[in-house]
Amino acid sequence: MTLHDTRTGQIRELVPETAGRVRIYVCGPTVYSRVHVGNARPFVVFSLLKRFLTHEGFEVEFVANITDINDKIYVAARQSGVPSEALAEQMTAAYKADTSVFGLGRPDYEPLASETIDEIVRLIEELVEGGHAYAADGDVYFSVRSYPRYGELSHRHIDQMDQGEDIEGAARKRDPLDFALWKAHKATEDTFWDSPWGPGRPGWHIECSAMAEKLLGVGFEIHGGGSDLIFPHHENEAAQTRAARNEDLTRLWVHVGLLRLDSEKMSKSIGNVFMLGDALERHGPETLLMYFVGAHYHQPMEYDEDRLEEARARAAGIRNTARALVDGPSPEWSAPLKERFFDALANDFNTPKALAVLAEWGREANRSGPGTVGGADLREMLDILGLASLMESLAEPVSDEVARLRDAREQARRDRDWAEADRLRDELRALGWEVRDGPDGPELLPAA
Numbered sequence: 001m002t003l004h005d006t007r008t009g010q011i012r013e014l015v016p017e018t019a020g021r022v023r024i025y026v027c028g029p030t031v032y033s034r035v036h037v038g039n040a041r042p043f044v045v046f047s048l049l050k051r052f053l054t055h056e057g058f059e060v061e062f063v064a065n066i067t068d069i070n071d072k073i074y075v076a077a078r079q080s081g082v083p084s085e086a087l088a089e090q091m092t093a094a095y096k097a098d099t100s101v102f103g104l105g106r107p108d109y110e111p112l113a114s115e116t117i118d119e120i121v122r123l124i125e126e127l128v129e130g131g132h133a134y135a136a137d138g139d140v141y142f143s144v145r146s147y148p149r150y151g152e153l154s155h156r157h158i159d160q161m162d163q164g165e166d167i168e169g170a171a172r173k174r175d176p177l178d179f180a181l182w183k184a185h186k187a188t189e190d191t192f193w194d195s196p197w198g199p200g201r202p203g204w205h206i207e208c209s210a211m212a213e214k215l216l217g218v219g220f221e222i223h224g225g226g227s228d229l230i231f232p233h234h235e236n237e238a239a240q241t242r243a244a245r246n247e248d249l250t251r252l253w254v255h256v257g258l259l260r261l262d263s264e265k266m267s268k269s270i271g272n273v274f275m276l277g278d279a280l281e282r283h284g285p286e287t288l289l290m291y292f293v294g295a296h297y298h299q300p301m302e303y304d305e306d307r308l309e310e311a312r313a314r315a316a317g318i319r320n321t322a323r324a325l326v327d328g329p330s331p332e333w334s335a336p337l338k339e340r341f342f343d344a345l346a347n348d349f350n351t352p353k354a355l356a357v358l359a360e361w362g363r364e365a366n367r368s369g370p371g372t373v374g375g376a377d378l379r380e381m382l383d384i385l386g387l388a389s390l391m392e393s394l395a396e397p398v399s400d401e402v403a404r405l406r407d408a409r410e411q412a413r414r415d416r417d418w419a420e421a422d423r424l425r426d427e428l429r430a431l432g433w434e435v436r437d438g439p440d441g442p443e444l445l446p447a448a
C-alpha cells in the first residue's frame, strides 16, 4: 500500500511499526458551527481508507478528534449569547449526526480536547523542562528556533511562517515565530482549567499532539487532515511531539485536498447548499460519496452542480446494473477486474481509477444480460466505497398512507420547504419507515 506523504513530497510505502497494524489519526472539526461539505471530505476519505486497509487484512485503529476548546468557539458563543461548552456540545452532536448519514460508521475514537487536559498540561511541562518552551505572564510558548527541523513538513521559508495568532501575545513572545501552547485565562472566556502557569486553556496545536499520543502513542502510521492544516497546525504538532519525545509523531503525513466552492457558480446553481446537513438532505449519501471518490484524495476538487450530477448518474448506473444481477458468485471475467480495482486503491488510494474499473465491470455485466451475472464481486468492491447500499432491493410494498406521506415530503423538498419535509420524515419514521434519498429519488426502507 502506498500513500502520498507531504513531508517527503513522495508516494511512499505504508510500513507499519508492527506488521499488520495501522494507526490513523485525523484532525476533525472545530465545533463552533455546523460543518460544511468540505469538512466531510477527510472524514469520508479516511473512513474509506480504513475499510480498504481492513479488507487487505490490516488491523486498523482510526482516531478522529473533535476540537472543542478553541478561539473560534469562544467568539461564536459570545456572539450568540450561549455558554461556549453548550455551543461546542451542540455542534459536536450536529457533526456526528450529519456525518453518520454517510453510513460509514464512526471512527474508533473521537476524543475531545476538553477530556485531555491532564495529558496536554504534562506535555507542555515536558517541553518547558526540555528548553523547547517558556512561560510568560501565564501563557506558555513553543520556542520555534529551539527546534532545528521546524518547517520540514510544510517546506516553508521562514518569512512565510505567520502563526496566525492574534497580536495579543506578541509582546510576551520572545520571537514572533513562536506559538502558544497555553493561554492565560481572559475575562471574555467562560471556561478555564488549572495549570502550573495559572488558570487558562490550551492552544489548538498541543491539543492534537496530546490526543494523538494518548490514544495511539507516537510513531503511528498515518496522520491525516485537510491540506489547509499543513501550516501552521501540523507543522506545530510535528515540532511539539518530536521536541518532547525525540521521536516522530507519525510515519506518513497524508493530506486531503480542499473543496473549491465557486461562489458565483454556487449562487447560480446550488444556492447556498454547502452545509453538509443540507447537502445530504438534498442529494443523499450515495451521490455525495460517489462525488468524493470521483477525485483523487490528494487533489482539490470543485463542488458544483455538474460534478454532483455526474456522481448521481454514476450511482444510478451502478444501481441499474445491480438490479439485473442474481445472487451468488461472479463470472470468470469479473476476477481480473476486481483485482485491478483493488490494485488501484493499493496504489496511493486512487479512487477515480477504481471507479473506472467499476464502470468497466458494469458494462460487462450489462452486456451479459439480466439474470445471468452474480453480484458477489460487485458487492465486495462497492462495500469499500461505502456504496453497497446501491445493491439493496428497493421494491418495498407500502400502504397508501405511507405513499402519500412520501410524495408529500418529496413535494416539500422540491419546494425547498425543509421544515415541512423534516416533519413528514418524522411522521414516516413513526410509521416504521426511514426515507433515504438515493440517486433515483427518495426510497423507503423499513426503520431499523
Ligand SMILES: [Zn+2]
Pocket: 026, 027, 028, 208, 233
Ligand atoms: Zn489537529
